Amino acid sequence: MLKFSDIVGQEQIKEHLQRALLDGRVSHAYIIDGARDSDKDMIADVVAAAIQCTDCATDANGMPEPCGKCVSCIQAAAKANGDIIYVTHEKPKSIGVGDIRLMRDDVAIKPYSCEHKVYIINDAELMTAAAQNALLKTLEEPPEYAVILLLADGVSNFLPTVLSRCVTLRMKPVPEEKIEEYCRHRIEESNSEHPGEPMKIGAAEIKMAAGFAGGNAGRALKILGSDSFDAKRQAAAALFENIGSRTSADLVQAAQEFSEKKPAKTSGKKKSDDDGNQEDNSVADAWKLTDFLEIWFRDVSVYKATGIKDRVVFCDHLDGIIKTSDMISFEGLQSIRDAVGEYERRRRANVSDETALEMLLLAVRSQLR
Ligand SMILES: [Zn+2]
Structure with a gap:
């Protein structure tokens, strides 16, 4: 099962949680x-397992780790521990007051078998103000046994009253070398x-x-x-x-193909192979043409300024990056x-x-012309 030592980077978060x-x-x-994709869910799984573990182990530095062997850990690893609750929500893009009320009712019931x-709560930034106000009651007077982990992409949507009652742990970008090492290890x-x-690979x-x-290790793996x-x-x-030599009609067509409503066609590969393995398309779907464009021209800028090939992210298109940097000015x-x-x-x-x-x-x- 996953442990704190499997989490790449995020030393401060690990240290804070293990110390607690x-x-x-x-x-x-x-x-x-x-x-x-930043492995927040992995951190949450490890913390939850460690909190519930009945036979807490320690790592090389004497810090706590889930043992991976007790009943609670085995259930946690299979996502079948009745006292680790993944809060679901009805609507995909928002967490409403009804979702949080259901959770609140559950919080009132004592643990099933753990302490x-x-x-x-994944995507917690999607909580509406009403949902957050409903959660606030639990945050103000939580039962002794309850721990709530809100996983969020940014905190700007949280009410100050919610923020003030939570310990916020901010993930930091992981250096590229560490991400590479992590990927090699996982492969x-x-x-x-x-x-x-x-x-x-x-x-x-x-x-x-x-x-x-x-700087996002989970995303690299995806x-x-x-x-x-x-x-x-x-x-x-x-x-x-070759954008400099494209006709306007080409660009109109490209805009059509890449626009959000019509994701670019993939190679026609079946979505699931014969073993029934589903390919996770979420990472491809989340990337917009502008994300690639920003990286492409950042590569061009960096190469133009430094001449260092090693820093080009589109490393399999080095010739294209060099050609573009010859054609364009810093302005x-x-x-x-x-x-x-x-x-x-x-x-x-x-x-x-x-x-x-377009x-x-x-x-x-x-x-570029
Ligand atoms: Zn255990």
Whole structure:
């Protein structure tokens, strides 16, 4: 089962939580603040298991770890521990007062077999104000046994009254070398578990995934495992490489293909293979053309300023990055950054994604011809 030592980076969070466990001073409510895919859920799972473990082990530094062997740990690893509750919500994009009331009613019931009850609320930033007010009552007078873990992407949506009653733990970007090491480790682990079908992933691919992950270890792993992410990334690179010589009709078509309502076509690979393994498309779906565009032109900027090839994230398109950097001035690169800002303003003003993208691509092309 997963342990604190499996979490890459996030030393401060691990230390804070392990120290609280050691001293028996675990708070009733935590907010774990980290970007999408950042392994918040993994941290929550480990903390929950450690809180419930009846035979707490220690790591090399004498800090607590879940033992992985007691009944509670075994149930936790199988996500079948009745006292670790994953709070669900009815609507996908919001957590309403009804969802929190159901949880509140459950909090009032004593633990089933463990000493504590741990509640994990994923996407907690989606709680409406009414939901947060409903939660507040529990946060103000929690029963002794209750621990609530709110996993959130940013805290700006939280009421000050909620924030003041939670310990906020902010995740930090993980250095790229550490992410690479983590990916290698996880691949080796997976290959030793499934020797029949080893993953063959080269160092260049791992470096590329770590670069695109932006300090987010969980995202790097998802990127490595996603054919549809790679298809989207390659399609974006193919567009940027020759954007200066594209016709307006080409760009209109590209905007159509990449706009949010119509995600770019993937290679036509079946979504599930014969073993029934589902490919997780969430990482590919979450990436917009502008995300790739920002990285592409950041690569161009960095290469133009430093000439260092090793820092290029689109490392399998080095020639394209070099060619683009020869064609564009630093002023031109600034204009492209401004155009991305303009795209975002248009989107906030409810211009359709397709139209806003079209205008952005035309603006980019004007800097490259
Ligand atoms: Zn245990």
